[in-house]
Amino acid sequence: MKKERKRSAFLAFGVVVGATFRCGLLSSGPDPRRTESSREEPVAESAPFLSDANIALDVRDHLSSEVFDRRAVAQGFQPTLTGELYGRFAIGDAIRITWSGPGGKIRAHCPLRSPGGNDFPSHEVQCMPKRGAYFKVAGTYTGAVSLWRVATEKETPLRTVQLTVKRAVRVVEGYGTKPYMGYVARFDEMLGSSLIWLVSQTERRGNRAHTARRAYKTRAQPQSADDERGEVRIYFWTTNGAGHQLESSGILRDVVFKCSVNGRAIEQNLVGAPFFRVVKTIRMTESVSDSMSPRSYDLTKVVLFPSLIWGKAPSENVVSVTERSGRWHCQLRTPEKLVREFRWTVGGGEISAPNERGLHLPRGRFLIETYFPKRNMFDDYFDANAIRRAGFFGHKWSLGALAEMHRALPASHAVEPFPVGRLTKSRPQPKEKQSAERARSRPKRSARR
Numbered sequence: 001m002k003k004e005r006k007r008s009a010f011l012a013f014g015v016v017v018g019a020t021f022r023c024g025l026l027s028s029g030p031d032p033r034r035t036e037s038s039r040e041e042p043v044a045e046s047a048p049f050l051s052d053a054n055i056a057l058d059v060r061d062h063l064s065s066e067v068f069d070r071r072a073v074a075q076g077f078q079p080t081l082t083g084e085l086y087g088r089f090a091i092g093d094a095i096r097i098t099w100s101g102p103g104g105k106i107r108a109h110c111p112l113r114s115p116g117g118n119d120f121p122s123h124e125v126q127c128m129p130k131r132g133a134y135f136k137v138a139g140t141y142t143g144a145v146s147l148w149r150v151a152t153e154k155e156t157p158l159r160t161v162q163l164t165v166k167r168a169v170r171v172v173e174g175y176g177t178k179p180y181m182g183y184v185a186r187f188d189e190m191l192g193s194s195l196i197w198l199v200s201q202t203e204r205r206g207n208r209a210h211t212a213r214r215a216y217k218t219r220a221q222p223q224s225a226d227d228e229r230g231e232v233r234i235y236f237w238t239t240n241g242a243g244h245q246l247e248s249s250g251i252l253r254d255v256v257f258k259c260s261v262n263g264r265a266i267e268q269n270l271v272g273a274p275f276f277r278v279v280k281t282i283r284m285t286e287s288v289s290d291s292m293s294p295r296s297y298d299l300t301k302v303v304l305f306p307s308l309i310w311g312k313a314p315s316e317n318v319v320s321v322t323e324r325s326g327r328w329h330c331q332l333r334t335p336e337k338l339v340r341e342f343r344w345t346v347g348g349g350e351i352s353a354p355n356e357r358g359l360h361l362p363r364g365r366f367l368i369e370t371y372f373p374k375r376n377m378f379d380d381y382f383d384a385n386a387i388r389r390a391g392f393f394g395h396k397w398s399l400g401a402l403a404e405m406h407r408a409l410p411a412s413h414a415v416e417p418f419p420v421g422r423l424t425k426s427r428p429q430p431k432e433k434q435s436a437e438r439a440r441s442r443p444k445r446s447a448r449r
Helices: 002-023 188-192 208-216 243-248 384-389 403-407 431-441
Strands: 056-063 074-086 094-101 104-111 122-127 139-149 154-170 180-186 194-198 229-238 256-261 276-282 299-304 309-311 326-333 338-347 350-352 365-371
Touching: 056 154, 056 180, 056 276, 074 094, 074 139, 074 154, 074 180, 094 122, 094 154, 104 122, 188 229, 188 384, 194 338, 229 338, 365 403
Parallel strands: none
Antiparallel strands: 056 074, 074 122, 094 104, 094 139, 139 154, 154 180, 194 229, 194 365, 229 299, 229 309, 256 326, 276 299, 326 338, 338 350, 338 365
16 A cells, blocks of 8 residues: 555546656747647746846936036936846835945835735836945946745845946936936947747736736647637837937837748738837937937837738638748848848747747747848947857856857947037027127117107
8 A cells, every 4th residue: 555655646646746857947939739628737937037038128317406507417227127026025025235336335225015815926026226335436336136035035046137337418307408427327238139929829918917927838728729829929129229229210110020941931921900000219319419309219029910820721821930941031121221130940830949048038039149231230230249248137148059140240330329428518609699699689669759
């Protein structure tokens, strides 16, 4: 009897371990081959992780309360982090970030104020140092992000982020149109950090609890009839003007999105309706002087909605990513030039992402390769060396993961796109010119008395 119990326990342990290793921990896309009749199996859960798909950094100027001549004064800056944390949390758990750099060290402690229960194993994170804690020196700063558990009073490392801060001219609301010397963060590496997301129908309808469960667990819940197929989204970053300008100027309105698989072209223009949307804008800097109108040098995150699906295609006119195995090349073009080319590989009904260690992506999201035109003039500024060094706000690439893409990067241009460390004021006019202008502005007296 005891032998039988031991044998049953050993077999159960083997089934759980085998299922865990078969499905993988991260970046395991939805399996379109699962059907509605699939039985629910024991599901293993991953360790808590900060999603690289949603993370974003920025800096906020610490402005003086005193204003002279309606001009703001930046005493320093505070680094900020936003993102999405996956895991199981208790009330009192918190994100901690230890920032260190040439200006010293600052720790930010940000409680998870509304952690969900089993139905919501994800949490949106916004974390910055407390008011009054800021850096005064520009330079490169590293942030060690960890999860602090209230029950054990211990920290679990999540990842390390990095940002390079420089002085630049800025404009802030509430101080008129006069610019001031502030701080900006540079994230030039993000232009090479593109993702593809295979979205289920349930996720598309906005069922956040279902989305979080699918993203967090190593195996998806049994697929419903709705989840046998879903839409495809592609995320990329650009420095082409401000986000609102990108949407209103029509730059990406009259575009073509064409794909090929193993060199065989797909005839349809795969532009969806709507085709794109600005997701995130990181404000870089504005006006150069008092007399000039503001100009933005923003970093913008864009999502594309191509006419592609994953899973079983309902008809021959619908193109399914997972039903066409091989090497995919998809080009986004304006009538004048190439904007981006995205490449990925499909095999066995699933996307095979580059083997990038340490990159934490929720279920259904995959890293894809990003290629640029030989002379990348679509982006206002472009730093190829920054893309080679890292991605996703400081993630150091492993050797060989994106070697082909990095070799094909075009030359850098406008690496320093805006004036750094100098504020140009309006020049005072000579007295003779001022007197002449005042005379011209006076109303003419009538000849009649």
